[in-house]
Amino acid sequence: MKFHESGLPKHTLVEEAFNYSFNNVMQGQADSLKAFKQQIDMMHAQHMVMLDMEKKSGMPDDEYKKNKEGLEKMRDEQLRVGPGLIASELVKMFAASRVAPAKDLADGADNASPDLIAAMLLKDAVRSPIDFSNIEKKFGTGVTAVIADILHIDAYPSERENNLKAASAETKTAYLSLLVSSLTQMADQIAESLRENPFQKIMFPPGQEELLFNNAQALWGNDKKLDARFVDAFNKASSAAQSTFSIEVGANGEPELVKGAIQPPKPGKGGPLVPKNPGGGNGGLGGDVF
Secondary structure, eight states, rough: OGGGGGGOOHHHHHHHHHHHHHHHHHHTTHHHHHHHHHHHHHHHHHHHHHHHHHHEEEOOOHHHHHHHHHHHHHHHHHHHHHHHHHHOOOHHHIIIIHHHHHHHHHHHSOOHHHHHHHHHGGGOOOOOOOHHHHHHHHHHHHHHHHHHHHHHHHHOOGHHHHHHHHHHHHHHHHHHHHHHHHHHHHHHHHHHHHHHOOOOOOOOTHHHHHHHHHHHHTTTSSSSHHHHHHHHHHHHHHTTTSSSEEEEEETTTOOOEOOOOOOOOOOOOEEOOOOOOOOOGGGGGGSOOO
């Protein structure tokens, strides 16, 4: 994936952050390939154990040899295509988890500065204090201050609401944009899951609606465009998950969490499929939606 394909604003800082983040993701290719090879070798060993058992049970030598050659050929082919598959998946992950939220912010906020867009691209590249230091040296404190705030907010779930209220305006903009992206992704994945299996019931974890509302309420009024997008994204995800809750904006301009009638589940025998908290455990933003 190239920067000109991303749809991000053409700005030197944003492009440098894009390239840094892309290289950071692709550095994981060696570890991913090692794990892939271990998995293929383990599966091959298991197949060989089963084949050896069949030989002991009377399988002819020529048939054993033919099956063994087939297993070895299959293993070699999987190892041959592995690097390409892993690289392709890493690019997809980069586009979905780093570029898409940055683009959502750039397109969907009243005022998204280059520093803020860069922070969105780089926040997942911080896995150690050394990573943070390297990014700060290259991109400056304007970028890393937002990253540090987001990481701090997610590190202390019980204090999240107070930390959100105390955060800088740029951090509030970034965090609310992440909530919008996460809810939009959730609604899309629920729709896809229901297309594949219309008999399952998908729902929020208990208390998730209130948690999301409280988070957004702590950020409310900082960016009117994002406020409106959050209400829309929340209500779409809530409807998709057959939740009894929706958000309305009162006459005073403040959001209100409204509980309506229970929506009847879709007919079928499938049990409930419960999505994870948007973005990760405890209502944070550092993981997958499902």
